[in-house]
Amino acid sequence: MLLFGCDFSSAPTARKPIVVATGEQSGTDRVVLRGLQRFSTLDAWGEWLCTTPSWTGGFDFPFSLPRELVEQLRWPLQWEPLMAHYAGLSRAEIRQTFAAFCAARPVGGKFAHRKADGPAGSSPSMKWVNPPVAYMLHAGVPRLLAAGARIPGLHAGRGGDRIALEAYPGLLARELIGRRSYKSDDLAKQTPERRAARADLLAALEAGSSRLGLRLAVTAPQRAELLxxxxxxxIDAVLCLLQAAWGLQRAASPGPGHGLPEDFDPLEGWIVSA
Structure with a gap:
């Protein structure tokens, strides 16, 4: 079974592609990075999911919406009908609907949150800017469903050969280097300080310093590429890879498995290792 982590974009390009970090477990506490793959279109990425026969992946995009939001909008209260409804909307309709929801709420409480957002420190999945995770959900989940993926606790899929876990690299990064910024899309902000933070983050991953109990194994050229x-x-794709590996080790855990809480909301989903 292929193991991978996916740093996702809802509008990938050759300059800013979807990045997939592939790897494999070696023993009980070691994850070997095999390589990085890049996809400049959503269709190419989706086709790869469909044609790769067996995988467990950690995906850096939300798999659902906050229950509070869904209830107020009177959208379907089961995950599969909700995703079908959401996929049928345009991005403009999503933006207008969510903006109207926020406009009616008080300052400081504009967005609704999923329960996983607290322990994960993740952005609300209804945000359409900075980052546009609402569009990532809209672009990503339908392609997981098209690949027949099983999403533990949410969707049975077509058999058990493809397992999709919602991951969040910021959760693991903050554990290891705190709130230090290690990346930026803005060229002017790609500073030596951020490179040093990436170096410290990568060193901590190689040392196995996180509560996941997993050590990352990379070659010297891979290390240079990540830095x-x-x-x-x-490096975000690699962080998702490690979260997916942690989940795979716990595939047979109680409830939905993969280390996910037994009682998480079956409409909202959960972030692996949160």
Missing amino acids: ADARGDD
């Missing part, structure tokens, strides 16, 4: 990527997409 050189000032946007941080490569």
Whole structure:
């Protein structure tokens, strides 16, 4: 089974592609990075998911919306009908609907949150800017469904050969280097300080310093490649890879499995290792 982490974009380009970090577990506490793959279109990425026969992946985009939002909008209260409804909307309709929801709420509480956002420190999945995770959900989940993926606790899929786990690289990065910024899409902000933060983050991953109990194994050229990527997409994909590996080790855990809480909301989903 292929193991990978995916740093996602809802509008990938050759300059800012979707990045997939592939790897494999070696023993109980070691994850070997095999390589980085890049996809400049959503269709190419989706086709790769469909044609790769067996995988467990950690994906850096939300798999659902906050229950509070869904209830107020009177959208379907089961995950599969909700995703079908959401996929049928245009991005303009999503933006207008969510902006109207926020406009009616008080300052400081504009967005609704999923329960996983607290322990994960993640952005609300209804945000359409900075980052546009609402569009990432809109672009990503339908392609997981098209690949027949099983999403533990949310969707049975077509058999058990493709397992999709929602990941969040910021959760693991903050554990290891705190709030230090290690990446930027802005060329002017791609500073030596951010490179140093990437170096410290990568060193901590190689040392196995996180509570995941996993050590990352990389070659010298891979290490140089990860440090050189000032946007941080490569190292984010690696962070998702480690979260997916942690989940795979716990595939047979109680409830939905993969280390996910037994009682998480089956409409909202959960972030692996949160």
